[in-house]
Amino acid sequence: MKRKERDSSSKDVWIFGDYRNYFQNRVTLQLIAKGRDLARNLGGKVTVLVLGEQVHQYAMEYVAHGADAVMVVDHPNLKDFQVETYTRIVASLVGNYRPDIFLAGATPFGREFFPRVAKRLKTGLSTDCIALEIDPENQLLLQTTPSFGGELLAEVITQNHRPQMATVHPGVFEEQPHDHQAIGRIIYPEVDIARDDRVQLVRSRPEQSKKGHLEDAPVVVVGGRGVSSKEQFQMLSELAELLGGEVGATRPAVLAGLAGEERLLGQTGKKVKPKLLITVGTSGALQYTTGIQGAETIIAINRDAQAPIFKMADLGLVGDARSILTLVLEKLRKRI
Amino acid sequence: MPSIRIDRHRMTIIREGVESIINPIDCVALEAALELREREGGEITVISMGPPQSEEALREALAFGADQSILLTDPAFAGADTLATSHVLARAITRLMPFPDLVLCGKQTIDSDTGHVGPQIAEELDLPQVCGVHEIHLDGDSLMVKRLYDGFLDTLRVSLPALLTVSHEISVPHHIPLGNLEKAFSEGEVIRWGLEHLDLTEEEVGLCGSATRVWKLHKAAAKRGGDIASGSPQRLAEHLIRKLEALSIIDEEEGKG
Numbered sequence: 033m034k035r036k037e038r039d040s041s042s043k044d045v046w047i048f049g050d051y052r053n054y055f056q057n058r059v060t061l062q063l064i065a066k067g068r069d070l071a072r073n074l075g076g077k078v079t080v081l082v083l084g085e086q087v088h089q090y091a092m093e094y095v096a097h098g099a100d101a102v103m104v105v106d107h108p109n110l111k112d113f114q115v116e117t118y119t120r121i122v123a124s125l126v127g128n129y130r131p132d133i134f135l136a137g138a139t140p141f142g143r144e145f146f147p148r149v150a151k152r153l154k155t156g157l158s159t160d161c162i163a164l165e166i167d168p169e170n171q172l173l174l175q176t177t178p179s180f181g182g183e184l185l186a187e188v189i190t191q192n193h194r195p196q197m198a199t200v201h202p203g204v205f206e207e208q209p210h211d212h213q214a215i216g217r218i219i220y221p222e223v224d225i226a227r228d229d230r231v232q233l234v235r236s237r238p239e240q241s242k243k244g245h246l247e248d249a250p251v252v253v254v255g256g257r258g259v260s261s262k263e264q265f266q267m268l269s270e271l272a273e274l275l276g277g278e279v280g281a282t283r284p285a286v287l288a289g290l291a292g293e294e295r296l297l298g299q300t301g302k303k304v305k306p307k308l309l310i311t312v313g314t315s316g317a318l319q320y321t322t323g324i325q326g327a328e329t330i331i332a333i334n335r336d337a338q339a340p341i342f343k344m345a346d347l348g349l350v351g352d353a354r355s356i357l358t359l360v361l362e363k364l365r366k367r368i
Numbered sequence: 369m370p371s372i373r374i375d376r377h378r379m380t381i382i383r384e385g386v387e388s389i390i391n392p393i394d395c396v397a398l399e400a401a402l403e404l405r406e407r408e409g410g411e412i413t414v415i416s417m418g419p420p421q422s423e424e425a426l427r428e429a430l431a432f433g434a435d436q437s438i439l440l441t442d443p444a445f446a447g448a449d450t451l452a453t454s455h456v457l458a459r460a461i462t463r464l465m466p467f468p469d470l471v472l473c474g475k476q477t478i479d480s481d482t483g484h485v486g487p488q489i490a491e492e493l494d495l496p497q498v499c500g501v502h503e504i505h506l507d508g509d510s511l512m513v514k515r516l517y518d519g520f521l522d523t524l525r526v527s528l529p530a531l532l533t534v535s536h537e538i539s540v541p542h543h544i545p546l547g548n549l550e551k552a553f554s555e556g557e558v559i560r561w562g563l564e565h566l567d568l569t570e571e572e573v574g575l576c577g578s579a580t581r582v583w584k585l586h587k588a589a590a591k592r593g594g595d596i597a598s599g600s601p602q603r604l605a606e607h608l609i610r611k612l613e614a615l616s617i618i619d620e621e622e623g624k625g
Binding site: 147289337364 | 393449450451454482483484485486487488490491492496497498499500512516517518519520521522523524525526527530533535536537540578579580581582583584585586587594595596597598599600601602604605607608609611612615617618619
């Protein structure tokens with residue numbers, strides 16, 4: 033196979049600083065901690081790239097959480113996270129500084145921005161990685177990502193192109209504690225900050241959700257493909273309500289119209305860490321289970337005793353969910 | 369040959385109910401395109417890269433209401449990552465006459481779920497992009513689109529030509545009348561473009577044109593694996609209630625202490 037020589041790159045790891053919703057969305061901090069490990073392994077440094085207007089406070093935060101350096105591009109043109117403008121600036125900085133690895137959180141912005149950056153840099157990108165390691169033999173980044181309908185984990189490498197790019201879901205890695213004595217460099221690179229006006233944000237308003245936050249719920253009840261009707265899904269909602277929790281759904285249940293996309297759990301949806309998760313009629317595809325791994329206790333109900341979900345359940349009930357839940361709801365209504 | 373296909377297809381439909389062979393989110397994108405055509409006019413071309421047997425899905429797209437279906441197929445396309453896939457798709461789009469005003473994609477594919485291809489086509493064609501839209505309105509030379517993003521409802525103005533990926537809330541795909549399906553399979557034409565037609569070389573497509581390689585595949589290790597109970601619904605319901613008590617999710621029943 034013909035291949036061009038690998039680009040000469042530094043040993044540095046870059047993290048895209050996604051600071052919106054800072055107090056809830058900790059993914060950038062989690063990536064700094066992971067990036068630091070990777071950079072130490074390679075003999076390089078971890079740098080966070082921050083674009084926006086008046087973003088110095090975040091630069092300080094990132095240093096306190098372990099960044100060796102923060103590269104800041106601060107300008108009113110960059111106030112909105114805008115894919116086209118950001119792509120041009122970030123690709124040009126990558127071209128100048130040549131990091132070996134470039135990571136971003138799989139936030140809605142990261143998911144549409146990073147593919148475009150990778151394409152402009154003509155390099156590879158793996159999505160929703162659940163592990164990142166340096167191969168001791170060849171120093172390549174091993175990017176582990178769920179694959180083939182969720183049955184398997186694929187270890188992906190980007191052999192001949194740089195940087196090696198990956199997105200990671202919030203909650204996969206752990207952040208380093210805040211250290212107010214940490215010292216890091218702040219870099220102000222020279223870069224053209226012209227705005228691309230082809231997409232303009234006309235207005236943006238919070239979409240008030242009627243229910244509480246799925247991510248913070250102590251109990252989550254999830255319906256999957258095996259939940260065949262709205263009535264059955266309603267039973268799950270009632271169970272969640274009686275237990276003081278929230279209801280979630282897998283992709284097949286969302287596609288079947290049983291729940292809205294904001295209820296989606298898994299690789300492309302939300303990740304939850306409830307005290308208890310009750311999962312009903314879900315086979316246990318990895319695309320879903322990556323979203324529930326953080327649950328303290330998992331109870332699975334499924335008709336099929338061979339369903340992979342039972343392998344990760346603390347308690348598995350093999351049987352018809354409708355009959356079981358009808359009885360459970362009867363008992364709970366009397367007691368609570 | 370085509371008549372055999374109709375029968376096979378009809379059997380599939382009878383056996384599996386209304387299930388479609390097109391990726392469900394692509395069906396949603398196609399339905400959104402049909403609604404736009406209804407309001408604003410224009411023509412719809414469906415393009416897909418895949419093995420020769422993907423032709424069935426493209427015939428289904430014709431039955432669905434597309435004006436034209438193009439299958440990008442070539443042995444050299446196999447093994448492509450999203451970088452190489454988006455290259456082939458983008459090249460095909462440049463071959464359309466006239467160049468489209470709007471490129472619509474599903475937000476994710478069901479098999480690989482990366483969501484890269486839309487933004488990467490947009491990048492290669494230098495189009496502005498908005499991902500995950502659930503409403504599209506034409507407003508002069510631009511589109512007004514809406515999407516849910518990080519808990520915000522965003523309204524955006526996008527100049528044309530543009531690329532949008534749609535979320536499944538944008539439309540509910542209609543049921544394909546069987547007559548349309550029969551017609552698409554007997555008379556419909558799916559255009560096929562390969563490497564040569566697209567003026568591409570083997571180095572820039574498929575596995576050769578990909579930047580990522582799958583190095584290893586392994587089964588996901590199961591982390592837990594607790595008690596498995598089976599039996600009557602009564603017994604299982606009891607089991608569940610006891611577990612809820614043990615976890616202090618509900619209080620233990622009075623008198624049982």
